[in-house]
Every structure is written in structure tokens, then in C-alpha cells.
Amino acid sequence: xxxxxxxxxxxxxxxxxxxxxxxxxxxxxxxxxxxxxxxxxxxxxxxxxxxxxxxxxxxxxxxxxxxxxxxxxxxxxxxxxxxxxxxxxxxxxxxxxxxxxxxxxxxxxxxxxxxxxxxxxxxx
Amino acid sequence: xxxxxxxxxxxxxxxxxxxxxxxxxxxxxxxxxxxxxxxxxxxxxxxxxxxxxxxxxxxxxxxxxxxxxxxxxxxxxxxxxxxxxxxxxxxxxxxxxxxxxxxxxxxxxxxxxxxxxxxxxxxxxxxxxxxxxxxxxxxxxxxxxxxxxxxxxxxxxxxxxxxxxxxxxxxxxxxxxxxxxxxxxxxxxxxxxxxxxxxxxxxxxxxxxxxxxxxxxxxxxxxxxxxxxxxxxxxxxxxxxxxxxxxxxxxxxxxxxxxxxxxxxxxxxxxxxxxxxxxxxxxxxxxxxxxxxxxxxxxxxxxxxxxxxxxxxxxxxxxxxxxxxxxxxxxxxxxxxxxxxxxxxxxxxxxxxxxx
Numbered sequence: 383x384x385x386x387x388x389x390x391x392x393x394x395x396x397x398x399x400x401x402x403x404x405x406x407x408x409x410x411x412x413x414x415x416x417x418x419x420x421x422x423x424x425x426x427x428x429x430x431x432x433x434x435x436x437x438x439x440x441x442x443x444x445x446x447x448x449x450x451x452x453x454x455x456x457x458x459x460x461x462x463x464x465x466x467x468x469x470x471x472x473x474x475x476x477x478x479x480x481x482x483x484x485x486x487x488x489x490x491x492x493x494x495x496x497x498x499x500x501x502x503x504x505x506x
Numbered sequence: 507x508x509x510x511x512x513x514x515x516x517x518x519x520x521x522x523x524x525x526x527x528x529x530x531x532x533x534x535x536x537x538x539x540x541x542x543x544x545x546x547x548x549x550x551x552x553x554x555x556x557x558x559x560x561x562x563x564x565x566x567x568x569x570x571x572x573x574x575x576x577x578x579x580x581x582x583x584x585x586x587x588x589x590x591x592x593x594x595x596x597x598x599x600x601x602x603x604x605x606x607x608x609x610x611x612x613x614x615x616x617x618x619x620x621x622x623x624x625x626x627x628x629x630x631x632x633x634x635x636x637x638x639x640x641x642x643x644x645x646x647x648x649x650x651x652x653x654x655x656x657x658x659x660x661x662x663x664x665x666x667x668x669x670x671x672x673x674x675x676x677x678x679x680x681x682x683x684x685x686x687x688x689x690x691x692x693x694x695x696x697x698x699x700x701x702x703x704x705x706x707x708x709x710x711x712x713x714x715x716x717x718x719x720x721x722x723x724x725x726x727x728x729x730x731x732x733x734x735x736x737x738x739x740x741x742x743x744x745x746x747x748x749x750x751x752x753x754x755x756x757x758x759x760x761x762x763x764x765x766x767x768x769x770x771x772x773x774x775x776x777x778x779x780x781x782x783x784x785x786x787x788x789x790x791x792x793x794x795x796x797x798x799x800x801x802x803x804x805x806x807x808x809x810x811x812x813x814x815x816x817x818x819x820x821x822x823x824x825x826x827x828x829x830x831x832x833x834x835x836x837x838x839x840x841x842x843x844x845x846x847x848x849x850x851x852x853x854x855x856x857x858x859x860x861x862x
Contacts, residue, residue, distance in 0.1 A: 415523065415534070415730065416541040418808035419785050419815075421837075437837065439785045441540045441808055442730045463783070 384474055387450065387490065388499035395450045395493060396474040402451055402482045405473035406438060409503055414440040417466045422458040423480050429453055431489055436479045438469070451489045453482040511557035512650045512708035516715050520726055527729055528623035530558040535728040543731040544810040547697055548851075551656030552727035553718050560626025561649045561705055562633070564617040566641030571617055575609060578636055580754055582764035588613045591677045591694055594762050595754055596629060602750035603757070605629050606742065610679040610692055618679065618690060620651070620703070622744045650711035655701035655735075657854065658723040663691075663702055666717050676700070676855045686710055696732060698739035698853040738809050740777055740818060740848025746788055747775060747804040747818055756820065758848075773801065774826040777848040780815035780834060784841045791835040792821050792843075800825050803834065811851045818848065 387395040392410035396403040411417075421437040429435045434446035435455060458480045462468045468476040484490070494502060508531040517524065522533035533555065535543060546552055564571050575583045581594040591610040595603045605625040610618045621629045630645055637643055654662055663669045667684050671693065674680070679692030687710065695701035706714050718724055733743070742748045748757045755763070756771040780786060785808055792801035806817025817834070825832065828847050833840035 412523075416539040418541075418810075419783070421784065439808070441544075441734050441810065442534070444785065444787060 386473070386496060387493035388496065388502075389448065389450050389493060390502065391448050393448060393450055394473045394477075396478070397484075397490060398474075400484045400487065401456070402453065402484055403473050403478040403480075404435075404447065404450060404482060405469065405477040405479055406445075406447060407499070408470075410445070411470060414438060414443065414445055416441055417469060420463050420466065420469070420479065422460065422463065423455045425455055425458060427455040429455060429482060435482070438479075447479055449482060450493055451482060451484045451486065453485045455480050456483050457481040509558075511555055512648075512711040513555045513557060513652075513715050516712055516719075517555065517726075520719075522726070522728060525729075528558055530623060532558060533726070533728040534730045536726045538725060540728070540730040540734065541810050543725060543727040544734050546725040547656045547699060547727055547731065547735055548811055549657065550723045550725065551654055551658040551662050551701070551721075552697075552731070553715070553724050554653040554655065554727050554732060555650075555715070556653050556703070556732075557650040557708075557711065558623035559651055560621035560623065560629065560645070560647075561651060562619050562621065562630065563612075563644040564619070564641055565615060565644070566638070568614045570638050570640045571615065574636065574638060574641055575617070576764070578633060579609075580763045580765070583609075583611075586611045589678045589680050590675075591679055591692060593677075595748070595759065596632060597754070598750050600750070601753045603744075603748050603752060603754065604632055604750060606744050606748060608692075608694060610690075612679060612681075612690065618692075618705075624745055648708050650706050650708050652704045652706065652711065652714060652718070653695055653701060654704070654718060654724070655695045655697040655727075656699045656723075659699070659701045662718065662721050662723055666721050671702070684710070684714060686713075689714075695855075696739075696741060697735040698741075698849060698851065698855060699735075700855055734807060734810055737805055737807055737816065737818070738811055738849065738851040739853060740850060742775070742818075743805060752820070770823065772823055773820045774823050775804070775818055776821050776826050776828075777846045777850060778803065778806070778817045778819060778832070778834060778843050779846045779850070780817075781842040781844060783815075784836050784839065785815045786817050786834040786836050786841065786843075790817070790819075792819055793833040793835055793840055794825065795831070795833070797833075797840065800832070806834075809850060816846075816850050821845065 801821035
């Protein structure tokens with residue numbers, strides 16, 4: 383069964399086995415406003431936890447999307463740049479930007495669950 | 507402590523996303539979002555609160571005021587007729603720009619000027635320092651300024667206030683009765699569309715806002731779309747595209763100079779269009795075909811009208827001709843781009859005849 387996890391930087395992550403599907407939370411979407419572009423990572427790109435692997439751009443600003451774990455990009459959501467509305471759908475459906483093969487599952491322990499993320503948002 | 511305009515409650519009541527700009531808590535965009543707001547201004551009419559900007563009035567003998575403006579700006583004011591407005595800059599002794607502004611000669615001995623929010627205190631100190639004794643400078647930090655911008659603006663002004671503004675030239679201003687007191691209405695703006703700016707007291711501003719917002723052709727528009735609209739027009743934004751380190755000639759503003767005989771600048775502000783996907787923003791390096799830096803973007807972003815990435819920046823004069831192929835460096839990638847003429851989108855400001 384898939385679980386949803388969250389980061390301090392407002393990534394939303396679906397963990398399925400050793401694959402992390404990474405998107406951005408509703409909070410991040412609202413903070414950015416209307417999106418105009420998504421820059422996807424190339425497949426095979428090695429990523430480190432906390433490093434950016436994609437960029438979402440709104441009219442006003444660009445926001446980096448950080449990897450929640452060390453790993454390797456195994457798939458990028460190639461349809462998203464031409465259908466930016468996709469980012470609003472759940473991360474486990476069409477809202478994922480990339481899928482990352484997790485190399486160190488121990489890092490998952492640092493991610494927040496939904497209740498912790500809600501609490502975190504209230505603290506901002 | 508961020509400041510609030512007299513319309514702050516109007517913005518929050520409309521669900522605006524607020525953000526800090528030049529020390530003010532201002533609406534960035536409303537519920538429709540920046541893309542809809544931008545498109546609405548290009549097709550109908552948008553309502554903006556720009557009360558954070560500075561408004562000053564100068565009184566005095568006309569020859570003294572004209573002499574004063576010609577001392578603090580590089581422009582000519584001798585031929586500016588009553589009611590006519592003019593875009594110019596305040597120049598520093600080193601030739602840089604202290605601010606850009608629009609000056610309106612309301613009548614022969616009374617002038618009005620609008621200053622950038624982030625520069626108004628610097629400007630006023632500078633202006634007072636150079637002001638002749640015969641001229642008085644009135645400045646109230648509290649005055650409100652509303653802008654109606656878009657092709658339906660004239661219709662909105664007529665249907666909301668019963669004003670006939672059809673004979674007003676673009677770049678002109680005069681007083682109208684908006685239901686309580688005489689208010690200065692100027693036909694100009696920062697979007698490239700026909701439009702009006704309305705200067706009113708803070709007591710009157712919420713009523714004027716409410717009346718305008720009820721018009722079916724009007725949508726409230728925040729500062730985010732104001733920025734994308736002006737970018738499409740190639741209008742410089744002070745603090746980004748022009749500042750004390752850039753001269754009017756470098757900024758491609760030679761048309762405002764009364765003396766155009768100066769030397770050709772080594773760099774010029776140009777328009778840039780990306781030829782490949784990606785968005786380049788302020789600070790991005792402009793490079794030539796061998797990767798050498800030849801300039802940098804001072805503004806950049808997505809053009810909602812063109813659905814393309816555009817920007818402006820300073821580039822070595824030799825590389826500044828329209829059509830020159832360049833590259834813009836974004837996150838490790840040199841994106842192919844080209845120097846283009848500005849505005850990026852044709853201006854549709856109402857130009858019956860030259861008003862200056």
C-alpha cells in the first residue's frame with residue numbers, strides 16, 4: 383500500500399516500494415500561482431536528497447523541486463509541460479513530476495506524514 | 507512594519523494574495539489568477555490599486571517650474587501644453603537615473619508627478635534640495651491612485667461616472683467631478699493599453715474602487731500582472747531595468763532627451779526572446795556563440811499574450827542589433843535567443859495626436 387509523505391519544502395511524495403513519486407503540495411501550488419512552465423529532469427539523472435531535480439515556474443517566480451531522497455530518476459512526467467493543470471491532481475495519479483528510485487530507504491524516516499505536515503503548515 | 511493603502515480591506519475582501527512591495531502590503535493577484543488578469547486587461551479592463559506610488563504637486567511661476575524640471579530631468583518642458591503629460595527620469599550628477607516618472611502640466615503654473623513607491627522619499631529629498639524658492643512642492647503620503655487599464659477603459663469611465671473622456675488624448679490629465687470632489691484623471695498607464703489613472707483622497711478611494719469593481723467589464727488586477735503587462739511593452743521597471751548605474755541613452759530612452767548629441771553608449775537595453783523552451787529571469791547572463799558573457803537580463807519571464815519567454819537586459823552595443831542571435835544562460839543551459847524590438851506586443855494606447 384502506498385503512503386504519502388511530505389517535506390519542509392512542500393514536496394508531496396508517494397512511496398511505492400522503492401520508488402518515490404514526487405510532486406508539489408497544494409500549499410506550494412497556491413503560493414506559486416498560475417504555472418507557466420515545468421522543467422523536467424532527464425531519466426537516469428542521479429539525485430541527492432535536498433538537491434533540486436526539477437523547476438516549476440509561475441508568471442512571477444521559479445521554484446526548485448527538491449528530491450526527498452538520494453536516488454535516480456527513472457521516469458519524468460513528459461505530459462506535464464504541455465498540460466500544467468496536471469500538477470494539481472494527486473501525486474499518485476497525474477500530479478507527479480518525476481519518479482525516483484530510492485537508494486537509501488532510511489532517509490524516508492525524515493519525511494513528514496500528513497498530520498505532521500498539516501501541523502507544520504500551521505506553524506508557518 | 508509594512509504599510510497599507512486605503513484599499514487594503516477591499517483587496518482582502520476580494521481574496522487577494524497579498525505580498526510585500528516597496529514596503530507596502532499589496533495585492534499580487536486575486537482569485538482569477540495572474541494569467542486571467544493579464545488577458546482581461548488586454549481584452550477588457552483591469553482595475554489596479556497603485557496608491558503606493560508617490561504623488562506630488564508643484565505650484566509656482568511657470569518659467570521657474572519649467573526651469574526646475576529641465577534642471578532635474580534631461581527632458582524639455584517648454585512645449586508641454588496645459589493638460590499634457592510626459593514620461594521622463596530624474597538624473598543624478600553622474601548621469602544615472604534616480605527614478606522614472608510621469609509629469610503632467612495640469613495648467614500653466616501647476617504640475618503633477620507620479621513617483622515610484624520605492625523611490626519616493628529619495629526623490630522628494632532630491633527635488634526639495636533643488637527646488638527654487640518661488641516653487642512649492644506638495645506631497646501627501648496618503649493620497650490614493652487607482653488605475654483602469656484596457657480597451658474598455660473609456661466605456662467603463664463613461665458608464666461608471668458619466669464621464670465623457672472621448673476627447674482626452676493619451677498622455678494627458680484633467681480634473682473631473684467623480685461624485686464628491688474634483689479628482690485628477692489622467693489618460694495613461696503602464697500596460698500598453700488605453701487607460702486612466704485616478705488620483706483621489708484616501709477617504710474617497712474605497713467608494714471609487716467599489717463603483718468601478720461593480721462594472722461588468724472590470725476585473726481587479728494585482729501587481730504580478732502589472733509586471734507581466736509592462737514587460738510585454740518593454741517598459742523599464744525602476745530598480746531592475748534602470749537605476750543610478752544606467753544612463754537614459756543606455757536604457758534606450760534617448761527619445762526623452764532634449765540633447766540627443768551624446769556619445770553612443772557601449773551597452774544598450776534591448777528586448778530578448780527565447781527560441782527554445784525555458785524561462786529566463788532577472789540576472790540571467792546573456793552570452794555570445796562561444797559562451798562569453800556579453801550582458802545580463804534585468805527582467806524576464808513568460809509573456810501571457812505571446813505564450814513565449816521574453817526579457818530585457820543590457821547587451822554590448824555591437825551585439826544589440828535586432829535579429830542578433832544570442833544565448834541566455836539558465837541553470838547550466840545556454841538557451842538560444844534573439845534580440846528583438848520592443849514592445850513585444852503592439853501598444854494600443856490611444857494616440858489621437860502627439861500630446862507633447
